[in-house]
Each structure stands twice: as C-alpha cells, then as structure tokens.
Amino acid sequence: MACRVKVVGQVERVDGESLSYAEFVRRFMAPNRPVVLTGLTSSWRARKDWTLSGSGDRRRPDLGFFAQNFPSPLVQVADCSSRDLTDQKRLEMSMQEFIDHWVGGAHGASSDGDRDGSLLYLKDWHFVKEYPDYIAYTTPTFFVDDWLNMYLDSHPIHRDSDIANHKNEINCSDYRFVYMGAKGTWTPLHADVFRSYSWSANVCGRKQWFFLLPSQSHCIFDRNMRSSVYNLHDDVSEKQFPEFSKTEWLECIQEQNEIIFVPSGWYHQVHNLEDTISINHNWFNAYNLHWVWNLLYEDYKVAKEYIEDIRDICDDFEGLCQRNLAANTGMNFYDFFVFIVRFALANVIELYHLQQPEVATLSTETAHHLVYNLTSIRSVASKMTKTEAFTTENHLCSISEDNRSAFSNIKQILEEESFRRLSMTVSKAYDHIDSGQRSLKSSTSYLKGCSSVICLKSDCNVVDHITSLVDEVCGPEDLVRLIDRALSDG
Ligand SMILES: O=C(O)CCC(=O)C(=O)O
Numbered sequence: 001m002a003c004r005v006k007v008v009g010q011v012e013r014v015d016g017e018s019l020s021y022a023e024f025v026r027r028f029m030a031p032n033r034p035v036v037l038t039g040l041t042s043s044w045r046a047r048k049d050w051t052l053s054g055s056g057d058r059r060r061p062d063l064g065f066f067a068q069n070f071p072s073p074l075v076q077v078a079d080c081s082s083r084d085l086t087d088q089k090r091l092e093m094s095m096q097e098f099i100d101h102w103v104g105g106a107h108g109a110s111s112d113g114d115r116d117g118s119l120l121y122l123k124d125w126h127f128v129k130e131y132p133d134y135i136a137y138t139t140p141t142f143f144v145d146d147w148l149n150m151y152l153d154s155h156p157i158h159r160d161s162d163i164a165n166h167k168n169e170i171n172c173s174d175y176r177f178v179y180m181g182a183k184g185t186w187t188p189l190h191a192d193v194f195r196s197y198s199w200s201a202n203v204c205g206r207k208q209w210f211f212l213l214p215s216q217s218h219c220i221f222d223r224n225m226r227s228s229v230y231n232l233h234d235d236v237s238e239k240q241f242p243e244f245s246k247t248e249w250l251e252c253i254q255e256q257n258e259i260i261f262v263p264s265g266w267y268h269q270v271h272n273l274e275d276t277i278s279i280n281h282n283w284f285n286a287y288n289l290h291w292v293w294n295l296l297y298e299d300y301k302v303a304k305e306y307i308e309d310i311r312d313i314c315d316d317f318e319g320l321c322q323r324n325l326a327a328n329t330g331m332n333f334y335d336f337f338v339f340i341v342r343f344a345l346a347n348v349i350e351l352y353h354l355q356q357p358e359v360a361t362l363s364t365e366t367a368h369h370l371v372y373n374l375t376s377i378r379s380v381a382s383k384m385t386k387t388e389a390f391t392t393e394n395h396l397c398s399i400s401e402d403n404r405s406a407f408s409n410i411k412q413i414l415e416e417e418s419f420r421r422l423s424m425t426v427s428k429a430y431d432h433i434d435s436g437q438r439s440l441k442s443s444t445s446y447l448k449g450c451s452s453v454i455c456l457k458s459d460c461n462v463v464d465h466i467t468s469l470v471d472e473v474c475g476p477e478d479l480v481r482l483i484d485r486a487l488s489d490g
C-alpha cells in the first residue's frame with residue numbers, strides 16, 4: 001500500500017519467552033509504549049485447529065473448520081468499503097454467510113452471499129463467551145492483570161435497567177474477541193474503547209499497524225475537536241484537519257504468531273496484508289486506570305454540555321447526563337465507581353491474606369503490586385470526589401438504588417457470590433503472575449495463607465478487618481478513606 005504519512009520509526013520487537021513480567025511492566029506497560037512480542041503462542045490450540053498450511057511456513061485460515069465447529073447464528077461484520085460516522089458500517093449475519101462471502105470474494109464470484117463484492121471483516125466476535133469449553137488459547141502472563149475482563153466475568157457493567165438492555169448485555173459481556181478478515185480488510189483510525197490497552201495475536205496472516213504518539217492525538221482532529229481523520233491514507237483535507245500534515249507515525253508489520261501490545265490512548269489504524277485471524281483483548285489495570293477515568297470525565301463534560309439548555313426543565317439532569325454517558329461511552333460514573341469499589345475490596349482482601357503470619361514467604365512483588373493497585377484506585381477516587389455527580393446531596397439522588405446498594409454496604413458485598421468469584425479470580429491472577437516471576441528467579445517454597453474471601457480457617461478475620469476500616473461507602477471520599485486505612489494498617 002502506498003504510504004502517504006510520515007513514518008519515523010518501527011515498533012520494537014522482543015522475544016516474549018525471555019522477557020520477565022517485571023521487565024514488561026518497566027519497559028512497556030508503565031511507560032505506555034507499544035511492543036511486538038514473539039514466541040508466546042506455540043501451545044495454542046487455535047494455531048493447529050484454525051489454520052491450514054499455506055506457502056512456505058505460512059498458515060492460512062481454515063474456514064471450513066469455523067463453519068463446522070462454530071456455526072454462530074449471528075456475528076458482527078464490518079463492511080470495509082462503507083463508512084458510518086467514525087467507524088465502518090456494521091452488518092449482522094451467520095458465520096456461514098460470512099464464510100460464503102469470503103470464499104465467493106476470493107473466486108471473484110458475485111453471488112447473493114457475495115453481496116456486492118465488498119470486503120467484509122468479522123470483528124468483535126465474543127468467542128470465549130460463546131464457546132467457553134473450547135480453550136483456543138491462554139492469555140500470556142503479561143496480560144493477565146486484566147481488571148476489565150476479570151470484573152465482567154462475575155459482574156454486569158450496568159445495573160440500571162434502562163441501560164442494561166439485551167443488546168448491551170452481549171456487547172458488554174466481555175472484551176475478548178476474535179477478528180477474521182481477508183487480505184485488504186482494515187480498521188479505521190481510532191483509539192480503543194475506554195482508552196484501554198489491547199493485545200492482539202495473529203493466529204495466521206499479517207497485519208500492518210500505524211501508531212500515533214498520544215502527544216500528537218490533537219493533530220488528527222478538526223478545529224473544533226469534533227471529527228477525526230477516518231483513514232490516514234486518504235487525501236486528508238488540510239482545510240478541515242490543519243494539523244494532520246505534522247503527524248509522525250510508528251509502523252509495524254506484525255507476522256503470524258506475533259502479539260502486539262497496544263498502549264492506552266495511542267490512535268492506530270490496521271490493515272490485513274493477508275487473510276488473517278487474530279485474537280484480541282481490551283483491558284485495563286492500575287497502570288492505565290487514569291486513562292479510563294480521564295476519558296469518562298471528558299465524555300461526561302461533552303454529554304453535559306450537549307443538554308445544558310434543558311437543565312432547568314429536567315427533573316434529574318445529572319441522571320440524564322449519566323444515562324447518555326453510558327450509552328455513548330459504554331460506562332458511566334456510577335458503573336465505574338461500583339467497579340473500583342469492588343476492585344479495591346478484592347485488593348484489600350488479597351493484601352490482608354498476604355500479610356498473615358502463616359504465609360511462609362511473603363511475596364514482596366505481589367505485595368507491591370497490590371499496594372500499587374490501591375494507590376492507583378485511590379488517586380482516581382480522589383479525582384471523582386470533585387465531580388458534580390458525587391458532590392451535592394441533590395446529585396447523589398441521581399444514583400439508582402441498584403447502583404447505590406452495589407457500592408455502599410461493604411458487609412453485603414463481601415457476602416455476594418459474584419464478589420467472591422471476583423476475589424478468587426483476582427487472587428488466582430496474582431498467584432499466576434507471582435509464580436511466573438518466581439520461576440524465573442529461584443524456586444523458593446511458598447505457602448499462601450487463605451485463598452478465599454471468607455476463609456474456612458476459623459482464625460481468618462478478613463471480614464472483620466475490612467468492616468473495621470469503614471462499614472459503608474457512600475461516595476468516593478469513603479473509598480479514599482478505606483484505602484488510606486488499609487494501606488496504613490500494613
Ligand atoms: O486488527 C484489527 O483490525 C484492529 C485491532 C485493534 O484495533 C486493536 O487490537 O486495538
């Protein structure tokens with residue numbers, strides 16, 4: 001593809017097998033830099049089952065395998081040749097229809113299934129949710145500290161019934177996807193949902209990526225910061241986007257079996273240079289939580305400004321802003337607050353367990369990790385205290401009873417089955433990261449104290465411990481207080 005934009009560098013490539021977790025954090029996750037990791041997919045079932053041998057050592061998609069084994073009645077497909085505002089036009093069809101179109105297109109045929117010969121790209125297929133018993137891959141350790149998917153495995157993102165409709169339930173059920181597209185399919189310029197990180201693994205095929213440094217993000221917007229460039233290879237109008245000509249890009253050709261780490265807030269555009277299948281997760285954690293909050297806050301201000309002129313005639317202006325925010329951004333302040341309260345509690349529990357005397361070797365890495373998590377949540381909660389949504393009594397009324405009870409009564413949360421599941425998942429994730437770190441160093445024996453929220457051990461007082469910190473969380477100030485007390489205890 002002819003490239004008009006100024007490419008100033010390539011994305012670094014690192015052998016994932018000899019990179020430690022701590023190094024990944026230090027070099028890429030914390031400084032928010034992209035990287036391509038090699039050598040991490042050799043054991044994946046997807047590699048064997050989903051591909052056929054192509055030319056040389058290249059693999060190609062085994063479409064018949066998908067038609068036979070994953071006959072999804074409804075998948076989301078992007079029509080790469082038609083634009084719908086900032087994205088491509090989306091269609092819904094069965095897996096069989098999608099494959100018929102792909103195969104038809106490859107033979108140059110123009111049947112009904114082929115529609116108009118356009119390039120269709122299967123995107124955002126919730127494969128893990130749809131086929132939970134088929135273990136196509138394992139998430140590499142670098143990407144296990146994934147609060148978004150850990151949370152969604154046990155909790156709904158929205159609790160308000162007017163937001164949580166059926167379509168939303170599927171779209172927000174998790175952020176683990178499979179993408180499949182023929183050569184030529186592509187994804188327009190964008191930054192990821194919630195300004196999360198993503199990782200994307202090529203099961204087969206090859207992708208070309210273009211990345212823009214976050215410090216240059218403003219250059220792809222028009223003067224009003226409303227619309228952004230859709231395709232960086234278009235003849236971008238200098239009049240509409242006066243700063244675009246200043247942009248400088250990092251490029252990357254991602255080969256089969258390679259995984260790319262996409263940092264938060266970096267605009268990127270992606271092209272499939274061959275028939276490609278990829279697995280891709282969106283995720284966030286303590287290192288990019290502030291990106292998520294900042295986006296929510298910016299989108300909230302836009303939502304509010306948009307309806308400012310009806311404020312006086314609105315019974316519940318704040319509630320309406322929050323409903324619009326949930327609809328546009330996928331989450332509102334209350335959803336986010338319920339989420340961080342529960343994550344904070346899970347981390348306090350984990351820290352408490354680590355500090356118990358029967359834990360033979362205190363894992364200092366994990367303890368630091370938990371403290372870092374709590375500090376990051378505290379910093380975001382502290383910013384939330386200053387927002388209108390949480391400041392006045394009047395605005396607190398906008399919180400539905402469902403949302404309020406989901407964050408306020410600590411004792412009740414600790415007893416909930418969904419919260420116990422979250423805590424177990426968090427505990428397992430940090431054990432996994434920790435054991436990976438230890439096996440790279442020496443194999444010191446390690447005995448973990450309690451492994452569940454309400455331990456079977458009669459002397460585990462985790463519930464008393466937590467409820468002694470604060471017994472009720474009415475808003476972000478209480479969460480800040482809870483974290484301060486938990487951290488000063490240790
Ligand atoms: O592979 C693609 O087409 C898009 C992937 C992407 O945007 C991502 O992983 O963040």
Ligand SMILES: [Fe+2]
Nearest residue numbers: 191192198268
């Ligand atoms: Fe993306």
